[in-house]
Amino acid sequence: MTSAPQPSASEDVALAVRDLTVSLPAGMERAYAVENVSFELKRGQILCIIGESGSGKSVTANAIMGLLPRSIRVSSGAIRLEGMDLVGLSSDKLRDLRGRVVSMIFQDPLSALNPLMTVGAQIEEVMAAHGVGTPKSRRSRAMELLTEVGLPDPPLMYHQYPFRLSGGQRQRVMIAMALALEPAILIADEPTTALDVTTQAQILQLIRDIQRRKGMSVMFITHDFGVVAEIADSVVVMEKGHCVEQGSAEQVLKSPSHLYTRRLIAAVPHLTGKDRVPAEAAATSSVLKVECLVKTYRSGSALFGRQRIVPAVNGVSFDLSPGRTLGVVGESGSGKSSLGRLLIKLLDSDSGSILFEGRDVARLSEAEFRPLRPKIQMIFQDPFASLNPRSTVGQILTVGPIAHGVSRKEAREQARELLAHVGLDAGTFDRYPHEFSGGQRQRIGIARALMFKPKLLIADEAVSALDVSIQAQILKLLDQIQRETGVSMIFITHDLRVASQICDEIAVMHRGQVVEHGPPSQIFLNPKSAYTRELVAAIPGEQQSSSRAVGSQSTLAGHSHK
Template sequence: MASAPQTVASEDVALSVRDLTVSLPAGMERVHAVENVSFDLKRGQILCIIGESGSGKSVTANAIMGLLPKTIRASSGAIFLEGTNLVGLSSDRLRDLRGRVVSMIFQDPLSALNPLMTVGEQIEEVMAAHAVGSPKSRRSRAIDLLSEVGLPDPQLMYHQYPFRLSGGQRQRVMIAMALALEPAILIADEPTTALDVTTQAQILHLIRDIQRRKGMSVMFITHDFGVVAEIADAVVVMEKGRCVERGSAEQVLKSPSHLYTRRLIAAVPHLTGKDRIPAEAAAQASILKVECLVKTYRSGSPLFRTQRIVPAVNGVTFDLAPGRTLGVVGESGSGKSSLGRLLIKLLDSDSGAILFEGRDVAELSEAQFRPLRPKIQMIFQDPFASLNPRSTIGQILTVGPIAHGVPHKEACEQARELLSHVGLDAGTFGRYPHEFSGGQRQRIGIARALMFKPKLLIADEAVSALDVSIQAQILKLLDQIQRETGVSMVFITHDLRVASQICDEIAVMHRGQIVERGPPSQIFLDPKSAYTRELVAAIPGEQPRGARALAGVNEHWRDIAKNEERL
């Protein structure tokens, strides 16, 4: 059990949570989303709340903001902000505090931003809601904020809609909105989870820089101990709605007292510096050979001089041996996902060749390629979006094979075997996607891809949004499946630490081109390209500060966690 937080003089505390309990509706897997949670956020401090999905991190943040859904409520405890208990406060009082005293950066900026309003209008709306300034001064302040968070050409950015911005740019807009009224407390809910390493490093630097310049208190919610090593002053670890450990960042990282904390640290992917040992020698012939592949996106009109030409994939060439994994890494916009969609022919290439088992599939029509689809399967980044919410898992897994002539009974038996193989119980077959966690849905996505016994798997950011412990389980599962079936993989990711764990060879993409290719030991320990060196330097937890905090910690606690699990 975590000890109660030390008593701190009230003038040093920006936010105090005491014995907070949030009840769940009847029939849920547990009674409380959050149970007897207590912690203090000191003034000018960055406090990281860390834990897996379902640990109660976001519920705690939403309780502080007064944004809990109607189905759940804070049944006991207190949240003290400026001497006021927020629990039970009226909607009007909470609305007055939101944005002015405490603001929040949400995890998914695309869903949090209004798609029908420009980003400038949305920043102004925050100030207008609190009747701050005139329309002219609000516009000027919005442009200043866009500049402060590092967005290029703030005057132009002011008039852009969210869908026209990259993930990192949208996150910067969210930060600008949160800072509009200069609140004393900033709550950041997983603001870097799905971002590439360089954008993630930029956002972390931006939050830390703003916090120091303005003297703000920051509550940073994350599941990544690499991020904790980079920015945290203090840490609270949550498991299943309870605080199991708290302390300074150095104390929790170097001397964790709770087994759950040790398991989380042990699960953090880490640059190994070692090349993966293959199960057996690869055959001479490549299963996949890509030659000078090109895909260019065009938008707008040349007539009105608004045409925009983006070379998404520009002359990409590589080959992949049977039973091997090629990692494709790079920033958002580097062309990784476009390459994956070209390989499975969800997009048509402009030129170049895709030789699968010696046959050029790039030039095939959809009708000609359809018989080959069972041999090339894809694991999508967002399993919830790629699974039909109206179909049971059994239907999702069997509809494809049945359409290709597999008898219904045989397809069902195979589906049940695969669900068991990926670590899901027999009851999964008749349930719906919304009944599963993110990690379980990703396992279902893997099972669906394996239903055809493919020879090539394209995994597009298959673990990017998962907790580190679930991420480790999925990586172990993919490695096991590859060694058992001999399937080849193209593993697309922005997380270089993940790539070092599972890939035999890594191709680094930048602006549609492969700028470097080689084994993990070369890419991570002796990169030749300046761009690759920038990517490696941006990995959270691998920098001088993070390296000092995490040096040797992962392996040490991984061994201890394994020993305690055996006991």
């Protein structure tokens, strides 16, 4: 294990964490969320903290912000900021520091945003809470921030509620709120996890630009070594609550000293242009045939000329054979998730047909479609919102199959087997969703979808919240299940590296339309659309060169991150 950093001159250090230990409640799989963790964030630099889900990254960030839940507490150590020790500081003093001196971008934007307040009001509230500006200047600043983080039509976005935005758009609102007062220290907890590659590149560039312009210090929590290669000055690697390695980004990426770090780097997915070898010859009949599917969102009032019309899905058509996987990729707001919800009838289409095993389910009523629901399952993008907080994991997994006639004993046995398959321990069964990290909750969602042994599995960003090593395990698991059961999959993702590894066909969506459709070898090695070429070029951590074969292994260490 790398030794703790030696104390630096105080004027060079924005934030110093010394021997931080955070205790967990009795009965958990380990006694401490983090134990004897020490590191320094230098002024004007970007420190990346990387590790698997449950390694203690987010707990460390919440300890710094004074936002730990009551069930866990700092038992020892110090967190020094501007000459103060934040451990034991009063709530009033911590509240004064938040947003003004140190600000945080949270991992889960849906639960962090107030559903009853408009986007503009929430950004302005940050400034109003610290008595900054006038109502007019705060509104102007909010508009400026909405533009800066790349949200479309800022005057309209200003008046929108969070539920009207896509996952990526909500994350950008969170970033705008965190940057409202341009704090000295920014803690970013997986801020680009929910974003597509082009928006991710924009946000990383935005954070870099502000950091350089204002001399801001950034603590960037991520599970993606591609992001580390793009943005980090220094790196701290965490495993199961311990700091196992730290040093400059170049040192950690080029010459990792710890086995765990080497394993994480080896698990980073790379873009491949190889076509997937199917388990067997595809059947001639389609399990799913979509023809000219259309869904348009309307908001505002047509009477007063302020109606907004957004064609979320505009004439989409494709065929999916049994045992095959279609990847749907594109930017946030391109219509990927809307398409998934139409296929499972969580949204009603305006026109077009969805033929599932020869039957047009688009025209079926809810009562007529209900018997088919076990055959079509979905892994949702947001595991926090899709899991019942009042039910244990065991109840969440078994309630559906039991309602469809499976015995309680059989359902419980199957649930325990699936939890083990997705990398969760036996104690998971009797715990509640809030007791798990974001990545662990996503694995629970995957296990729930597989409980029904479906014919069609729709995975909406199923691995976006997972660290790279668990991503690899889940992708391997989905591939194994598909080859064993013949289940067909619609794999919706913004990560082209993941799509290239698991999909037989790729459909690239842009503004509700499929702009390109073909095998991975075409999409990633010889894209026909300029939009597809832009997506491939924006992948973090991949060397961008017109002479490079996309299927070759890119060298993270060789990528300039400055």
